[in-house]
Amino acid sequence: TAFEYVLFDQSVALAEKHDRYCPLLTGIAGHQLALSESVLALWNEPGGMLAQLRDFPNERYATADEGLAAILRTQITGVDVLKKKLGTPMGRLNQGVAQPYQAEAWRSRQSIENLQASLQGAQAVWERVRSLVSDAALVKDIDQAYADVANQLAALPAPLMELVQAPQHSETLTTLYAALDNLENRQQTELARNLNIQIGFNANDGD
Known part of the structure; x- marks a missing residue:
C-alpha cells in the first residue's frame, strides 16, 4: 500500500x-x-509445511484428511476474501453506499487485475484438488464456476473504483458478486461433502 x-x-x-x-x-x-x-x-524446510501436507501423521496433522481440510479451508477463505474485496467498495457492508476508496489498489487502478490474480491463485489450488473428487458433475460445475467469475472479471469495462460509482454498472457487479458467492458455496458445501471433509470456521469468520 x-x-x-x-x-x-x-x-x-x-x-x-x-x-x-x-x-x-x-x-x-x-x-x-x-x-x-x-x-x-x-x-x-525439513518438517516444514510441505512435508506436513505430504507425510502423515505429523505434529500438525494426524491424517491426510486433516491436511486436506486445511487446504480447503484456506481455499474457501481465499474466495471469501475475493468477495470482500469486491463487496466492500460496492457498499455491501455499508447499507449500499459505494466506498470506491476501499477498493484495493485504487490509486494505480489495478483493483480488477488484483482480483484476477487472486482468482488464479485459488484456481491453481482447485486444479490440484479436483482429481480427488469422485463426482464428475461436481467437478464440471466448479470448473464452470471458476470460468464464470474469470469471464465476468475480464469483461469489466473500467477500473473498479469507477464502476462502483456508476449506477448503470450496479447489476453487472451484483452478478459478479453472486458468481463469487456460488463458487464459494459449491466448495464449502458440495465439495467438502464429496471429500468427506469438515470445513469448520475460516479465517474471516467473525469479521
Missing part, C-alpha cells in the same frame, strides 16, 4: 524532496523480497 501510494498518489507527485522516495521504494521492495524468501524457506 505504501509503495502504491508513493508511485501513484497525486499529492506525492506534487511534493518536494523526490530524492527521498527512491530509497523508500527500494527498502519496501527489499523487505517484500525478504519476506517472500522467508516464507518459501519455511515451506520447504
Whole structure:
C-alpha cells in the first residue's frame, strides 16, 4: 500500500524532496523480497509445511484428511476474501453506499487485475484438488464456476473504483458478486461433502 501510494498518489507527485522516495521504494521492495524468501524457506524446510501436507501423521496433522481440510479451508477463505474485496467498495457492508476508496489498489487502478490474480491463485489450488473428487458433475460445475467469475472479471469495462460509482454498472457487479458467492458455496458445501471433509470456521469468520 505504501509503495502504491508513493508511485501513484497525486499529492506525492506534487511534493518536494523526490530524492527521498527512491530509497523508500527500494527498502519496501527489499523487505517484500525478504519476506517472500522467508516464507518459501519455511515451506520447504525439513518438517516444514510441505512435508506436513505430504507425510502423515505429523505434529500438525494426524491424517491426510486433516491436511486436506486445511487446504480447503484456506481455499474457501481465499474466495471469501475475493468477495470482500469486491463487496466492500460496492457498499455491501455499508447499507449500499459505494466506498470506491476501499477498493484495493485504487490509486494505480489495478483493483480488477488484483482480483484476477487472486482468482488464479485459488484456481491453481482447485486444479490440484479436483482429481480427488469422485463426482464428475461436481467437478464440471466448479470448473464452470471458476470460468464464470474469470469471464465476468475480464469483461469489466473500467477500473473498479469507477464502476462502483456508476449506477448503470450496479447489476453487472451484483452478478459478479453472486458468481463469487456460488463458487464459494459449491466448495464449502458440495465439495467438502464429496471429500468427506469438515470445513469448520475460516479465517474471516467473525469479521
